[in-house]
Amino acid sequence: MxxxxxxxxxxxxxxxxxxxxxxxxxxxxxxxxxxxxxxxSPNKYNKLEEPIKLVVPIPDEAKPHWKGKRLYPPNLTIRVPNEPNKIQSYCPATGQYLGTFSATSKEEMNQQIINAKKAQNSWKNSNFSLRRQVLKTLSRYILDNQQDIARIACRDSGKTKLDASMGEIMVTLEKLNWIIAHGERILRPSQRPGPSNLLIGMMKNGEVRYEPLGVVAALVSWNYPFHNLMGPIIAALFTGNAIIIKCSEQVIWSSKWFIDLVRVVLRSLKIDEDLVQLCCCYPEDADYFSSHPGLSHITFIGSKPVAHKVVESAAKELTPCVVELGGKDSLIVLDDIKDIKALSSVIMRGTFQSAGQNCIGIERVICLPKSYEKLVEIFSERVNQLRLGSDIDQLDEIDMGAMISDNRFKQLEALVEDAVSKGARLIHGGKPYQHPNYPQGHYFEPTLLVDVDSSMRIFQEEVFGPVLTMIKATDVDDAINLANGTEYGLGNSIFGSSFKQVNDIVNRLDSGNVAINDFATFYVAQLPFGGVKKSGYGKFGGEEGLLGLCVAKSVVMDKPLMRWFGVATSIPPPIDYPIKDDKKAWGFVSSLNTAGYDSRVWEVVKAFKKLAKGGA
Structure with a gap:
C-alpha cells in the first residue's frame, strides 16, 4: 500500500x-x-500582404441625425417623370430623398467592358499574395467601419442595423477570410491520375489548371445591397477576373459607394480600378447588357420571371450563367424537439430578418402535432410585440425595418386573404402599417398565419415578406411531402433530437441546401450555394464558386522520369500513315487495347508478345 x-x-x-x-x-x-x-497562407508572402489603412468618407445621408427632404406620392418612386434615363433614390423606411443618378447607357456599357478587359489582361497574371492583400485590406476596412457600412446599407434598403450586421457584414467578412485562408489551395493546379491504360499511364501525367474567364458579370438583387454586391466581387478578383456589377435600381445610391470603396482599395495598392465597374439601368436596357459578347460569365440573383429574360439574352452569346432564384424554404419541427422556446427564436429571426426579404428566409414552418400548438402559442405572443421603424433615425428599440417598396403590398394582402378564405387563421398582421413618424415608409405588419395547407396560394408562392406561416403535418412522411410540395428547392432546416432520423430526412428533401438543427448556416459555412427545381441552377460560394469563375484547362504531359530519359510519344510503325499492312495495324491496336485494359494476366502477356512482333 x-x-x-x-x-x-x-x-x-x-x-x-x-x-x-x-x-x-x-x-x-x-x-x-x-x-x-x-x-x-502562405507565410512567405505574409509581410507583403499587410492590409493598407484606408480613409473613405461616408455620405452625409448615412451619418447620425441627418435630416433630408422627404418625398411623398406620387414622387415616391425611382422613376423620374419625363426623364427615362434617370434613377431616383430614396430611403424606403423614411421616404427621404437620397439623390438622382443617370442610368448606364449602352455606350457606357460597351466602354466599361472594354476598360475591364484591359485591366484584366494585367490582373490575370497577378500572384496570390497581391490578391490576398486586396481582400485583407477590404476585410480590415469593413471590421473598422462596421457602423458606417451598416448605416449605408440601412439607409438604402430600410433594414435595421442588426439585420445589416448579420446579413451583410458578417457573411461578407466570412467570405473574405475564408478565401484568404483557402483560396490559393483551391485554385492550384489539380493533379489527376492520368490514363488508366497500363501502357499510356506509365508515360503520362494529367492535371487541370484553373485560369480566369476574363470579364464576368453579376446581376444582383436589392435585398442585401452590400453583401450581394461584395460577394461576386471578392470571388472574381481572387480568381483573376474583372467584374461588372449590375445592381438593382432600388439601391443605386449605396451600390455606388460600395463600388467606390473597392476601387479605393485597388488604387491604394496601385491596381487598375477598372477591374471593378458598376452598371445600373432599367429593364428595357438590361437585355443589351446580359447579351453582350464581352462577358464571359453571368451570376444572376433574383426572381424567376427576370431569370427567364437574363438566360434568354445570355444564350445569344452562349454566355454561361449561374442562376439563384427564389425559395419557399421550409423549417421542419419534429416532435422530439427539446427546447421549443429556443427554437421559436430561431424561427422568428429566420422569418422576420430584413422584413422577410430573404431568399433563404423561412417561408413555411412545418410542425408535427406535438410541437405545433406550443409554437402557435409562443408566436401569438411574440409576433405581436415586434416594433417597426428606422433604427438609424429613432432612439427607440426597433425589431424590424421597412420593405424596399410598397409595390407588392397588394399581393401580400391577397395571399393572406386567400389563405383565410380557405380555413387559415390570421393571428396578427396581414396588412400595411402606417408608421406614425414615417407615414410614407414602406412598412408591412409582421404577420402570423396558422393552419395553412397546400390548397392555399401562400403555400406555393414565394412571399418575400414578413409572414410567418404555420403548417401542421400528421407525421414525418407528411412533413417531407409538404416540404417538397412546391416548385422551389433552395433550402430547408430540420430540428429534432435524433440525428439519425434528421439525417434520413435530409436525404429525402428536394433542395440544394439543408441545415440540421440550425437555420441557413450552409450559407455562412462557405459551402456551394444554389438551388434545384425552379430555384435555379449552378453554384456560387465555396470551392465550387471559385472554380466556376475559371476555365478548367486540361493538360497532359510526359512523366518526369520519361522526360529525364528522353522518352517521348511516337507513332509506332504499324499504324503510321500510310498504313503498310492493314492486318498488322489492326493486330497492333487491338493488342494495345488488351494490354492496356484487360484484367486477365495471360491475355495481357499474349498482347505484349504480339506488340513486340509489331501486331503480327
Whole structure:
C-alpha cells in the first residue's frame, strides 16, 4: 500500500511538472506556430500582404441625425417623370430623398467592358499574395467601419442595423477570410491520375489548371445591397477576373459607394480600378447588357420571371450563367424537439430578418402535432410585440425595418386573404402599417398565419415578406411531402433530437441546401450555394464558386522520369500513315487495347508478345 501511494504521489508530481511544461513551453510554442504559419497562407508572402489603412468618407445621408427632404406620392418612386434615363433614390423606411443618378447607357456599357478587359489582361497574371492583400485590406476596412457600412446599407434598403450586421457584414467578412485562408489551395493546379491504360499511364501525367474567364458579370438583387454586391466581387478578383456589377435600381445610391470603396482599395495598392465597374439601368436596357459578347460569365440573383429574360439574352452569346432564384424554404419541427422556446427564436429571426426579404428566409414552418400548438402559442405572443421603424433615425428599440417598396403590398394582402378564405387563421398582421413618424415608409405588419395547407396560394408562392406561416403535418412522411410540395428547392432546416432520423430526412428533401438543427448556416459555412427545381441552377460560394469563375484547362504531359530519359510519344510503325499492312495495324491496336485494359494476366502477356512482333 505504501509503495502504491508513493508511486501515486510520484506520478502526481510528474504530472504537475508536465502540466507546467505544457502551459509555459508547449502551449506558447503551438500558439506561435499557429499565428505564424497556419493563419498566414502562405507565410512567405505574409509581410507583403499587410492590409493598407484606408480613409473613405461616408455620405452625409448615412451619418447620425441627418435630416433630408422627404418625398411623398406620387414622387415616391425611382422613376423620374419625363426623364427615362434617370434613377431616383430614396430611403424606403423614411421616404427621404437620397439623390438622382443617370442610368448606364449602352455606350457606357460597351466602354466599361472594354476598360475591364484591359485591366484584366494585367490582373490575370497577378500572384496570390497581391490578391490576398486586396481582400485583407477590404476585410480590415469593413471590421473598422462596421457602423458606417451598416448605416449605408440601412439607409438604402430600410433594414435595421442588426439585420445589416448579420446579413451583410458578417457573411461578407466570412467570405473574405475564408478565401484568404483557402483560396490559393483551391485554385492550384489539380493533379489527376492520368490514363488508366497500363501502357499510356506509365508515360503520362494529367492535371487541370484553373485560369480566369476574363470579364464576368453579376446581376444582383436589392435585398442585401452590400453583401450581394461584395460577394461576386471578392470571388472574381481572387480568381483573376474583372467584374461588372449590375445592381438593382432600388439601391443605386449605396451600390455606388460600395463600388467606390473597392476601387479605393485597388488604387491604394496601385491596381487598375477598372477591374471593378458598376452598371445600373432599367429593364428595357438590361437585355443589351446580359447579351453582350464581352462577358464571359453571368451570376444572376433574383426572381424567376427576370431569370427567364437574363438566360434568354445570355444564350445569344452562349454566355454561361449561374442562376439563384427564389425559395419557399421550409423549417421542419419534429416532435422530439427539446427546447421549443429556443427554437421559436430561431424561427422568428429566420422569418422576420430584413422584413422577410430573404431568399433563404423561412417561408413555411412545418410542425408535427406535438410541437405545433406550443409554437402557435409562443408566436401569438411574440409576433405581436415586434416594433417597426428606422433604427438609424429613432432612439427607440426597433425589431424590424421597412420593405424596399410598397409595390407588392397588394399581393401580400391577397395571399393572406386567400389563405383565410380557405380555413387559415390570421393571428396578427396581414396588412400595411402606417408608421406614425414615417407615414410614407414602406412598412408591412409582421404577420402570423396558422393552419395553412397546400390548397392555399401562400403555400406555393414565394412571399418575400414578413409572414410567418404555420403548417401542421400528421407525421414525418407528411412533413417531407409538404416540404417538397412546391416548385422551389433552395433550402430547408430540420430540428429534432435524433440525428439519425434528421439525417434520413435530409436525404429525402428536394433542395440544394439543408441545415440540421440550425437555420441557413450552409450559407455562412462557405459551402456551394444554389438551388434545384425552379430555384435555379449552378453554384456560387465555396470551392465550387471559385472554380466556376475559371476555365478548367486540361493538360497532359510526359512523366518526369520519361522526360529525364528522353522518352517521348511516337507513332509506332504499324499504324503510321500510310498504313503498310492493314492486318498488322489492326493486330497492333487491338493488342494495345488488351494490354492496356484487360484484367486477365495471360491475355495481357499474349498482347505484349504480339506488340513486340509489331501486331503480327
Amino acid at each position: 505504501i509503495f502504491i501511494d508513493l508511486k501515486f504521489q510520484e506520478w502526481q508530481w510528474q504530472y504537475q511538472i508536465s502540466t507546467t511544461f505544457f502551459v509555459f513551453v508547449i502551449l506558447p510554442t503551438l500558439l506561435w506556430i499557429y499565428a505564424k504559419y497556419i493563419t498566414s
